[in-house]
Amino acid sequence: MLTNIFELVYLRKARIEKLDWERMVETPSVADLYALLPGRTMQAVGRRAKWILVTLDAGWTLAVHLRMSGQLLVQGPEATPRSHVHLVLALADGRRIFFDDERKFGRVRLLDAAGLRALDASFGPEPLDPCFTPGVLGQVLAGRRVKIKVALLDQRIIAGLGNIYASEALWLAKIHPLRLASSLTQEEIARLYSAIRQVLAVAIENQGSTLRNYRNSYGESGQNQDHFQVYDRRDAPCANCGTAVMRIVVGQRSTYFCPTCQPEV
Ligand SMILES: [Zn+2]
Structure with missing residues (x-):
């Protein structure tokens, strides 16, 4: 299901268009997120456990946990985010990524390489991984x-x-x-x-x-x-x-x- 996002966001520079529920950002601080995310290029979308991992350039990874009600939606430039959309990332080609989360349990982390390793190490094996026997x-x-x-x-x-x-x-x-x-x-x-x-x-x-x-x-x-x-x-x-x-x-x-x-x- 994530390949849909991958095709659409590949190599597009992101900026934060809306963030109205700051508690969704677990790390770094919201100020640091605003400083670090804009202009980053999205290179791949993957997954670890229930975290969606968007690989960015310069060693950063945007990790998103949808939790109970969260949805990541790729929208065109004309779409208006409804009130449950608490994060909007605008891409260089005019498309936007909406994080729609009615119950506000979803979480976002911007991780450096060490942060990504720590996230990875906190989970057991992936059942669809070839190494899982x-x-x-x-x-x-x-x-x-x-x-x-x-x-x-x-x-x-x-x-x-x-x-x-x-x-x-x-x-x-x-x-x-x-x-x-x-x-x-x-x-x-x-x-x-x-x-x-x-x-x-x-x-x-x-x-x-x-x-x-x-x-x-x-x-x-x-x-x-x-x-x-x-x-x-x-x-x-x-x-x-x-x-x-x-x-x-x-x-x-x-x-x-x-x-x-x-x-x-
Ligand atoms: Zn039976």
Whole structure:
């Protein structure tokens, strides 16, 4: 989904056109952001965990966390930002990047190389990275006496897997969400590894899923919510066995599973 932004902003100099919610800027100070960002050239857009990383020239990186309701939208010069747009970056060709964030939980950091390394080091492996293998998954779960559903949502253990996909992956791997991470057998870890890769691949193919307000950078909604097997399907028949899907709350997050396919051993 981010390649859309990448194509549009590549090699365009940025300046700050609007910033009316200064608390979104975690680092540096707002004054320093105004001093350092204008004129920077955007070179690439990537991601680490749930941070969107815009690589700028001179070793800087603009990191954006959308949190609950944030959206990054690429707009033409004629677009008027609605009141929920708290940051507007204007590009040299007249396009603007809107950070639309109704609930104001989104955050922005301008990082130097050391800051970027620290951000990177604070997260576990990325499940779609080529270096992520069943062995790596086994290593990060080894000895973790926490529920597997909780472990999968802990970004320090494994990065970039959200609540929906944790439920979906555990269903696909036939693992009960309350099992301790440390109790998984090698075979279960191998199944979970494949399941994580599979649910994320399908999600990307269907362009995202956040139920209420997901939009890609062109403002189009995702389609993936039509493809859930258990998430948000309480009492619906399991696609595998027909048993009614159950909902429980684990670590304060809704968790869906099939009590037949995912027995709590
Ligand atoms: Zn089932």
